[in-house]
């Protein structure tokens with residue numbers, strides 16, 4: 001059998017090792033050191049944002065972000081429904097009450113109509129949320145021009161979950177800059193990776209300093225161990241940050257390669273009874289994953305596509321299962337914009353095709369051939 005084609009594997013450029021070697025040579029084998037500072041500075045510069053804090057994961061970044069914006073036990077937090085659990089699990093760590101907001105078909109991201117509905121409902125209940133987590137799904141920027149003014153009109157803080165959208169832009173502004181605090185992920189399957197890791201980015205220096213304090217076990221700045229607050233061990237290691245520094249050198253190239261993959265599928269599969277996931281008006285998606293939805297009334301299911309690819313040793317996946325459909329979030333409220341649950345519909349008909357930036361044209365041809373055959377083409 002031919003070598004496995006993965007959904008979104010790490011893509012090294014070879015220069016990461018220089019930063020790691022430097023860390024070994026200088027014995028910076030710690031959760032601090034020049035690679036960390038370098039990686040944080042590189043990211044701030046790339047995004048055009050004031051400060052960044054490298055952390056052990058995107059989930060850790062979300063946890064600290066929620067804490068910083070003041071979310072406490074029993075507070076309400078609104079979150080995109082169609083996402084990965086890493087977006088919202090940290091709200092549960094704090095004991096907050098999650099309310100999931102459905103997507104729209106134009107972006108697959110949070111629907112402004114559903115968001116407004118949720119605000120109206122929770123205002124009446126006297127329980128406005130402490131934060132709104134807006135996700136850029138599969139690398140496609142959310143409709144910030146409509147979502148941000150709604151949150152602003154209720155005076156509620158936004159946290160952007162740009163875990164999948166590093167390198168994406170909305171109206172000329174990079175994803176990872178739209179919230180009060182913004183989070184990124186460098187998990188092994190992301191646009192760039194540090195094998196595991198994440199970042200919190202903000203214009204607010206104080207926010208980054210406070211999150212840095214919490215991420216380092218909340219050690220008070222005295223010459224003995226003193227803790228006035230509970231802390232966390234959430235820092236990224238200087239070794240992982242070295243991988244990140246190397247990966248930053250080819251970030252834009254990786255986004256172009258993912259966008260090429262997306263274009264390739266559009267060209268070669270465009271005549272099938274499927275739709276491609278949308279790109280928000282005014283946005284440039286990172287195309288982290290290329291997603292298709294199978295037209296209604298077609299006797300091909302997402303599992304048929306996934307199984308046919310699997311037989312050829314090719315990895316593909318169902319679309320995220322909307323958060324409100326998971327047993328663990330069964331008690332959470334969920335708001336849609338009308339009659340249709342867009343997230344559920346996308347989940348029922350969607351497939352994520354292999355989308356890695358290292359896919360060769362030969363591999364793409366092979367994938368396309370298998371997918372076409374499932375549709376009898």
Ligand SMILES: Cc1ncc(COP(=O)(O)O)c(C=O)c1O
Nearest residue numbers: 057058059084086087163185187
């Ligand atoms: C949308 C989204 N949010 C949050 C996360 C959590 O990031 P991490 O895996 O680095 O904790 C991920 C990915 O893993 C994600 O895709």
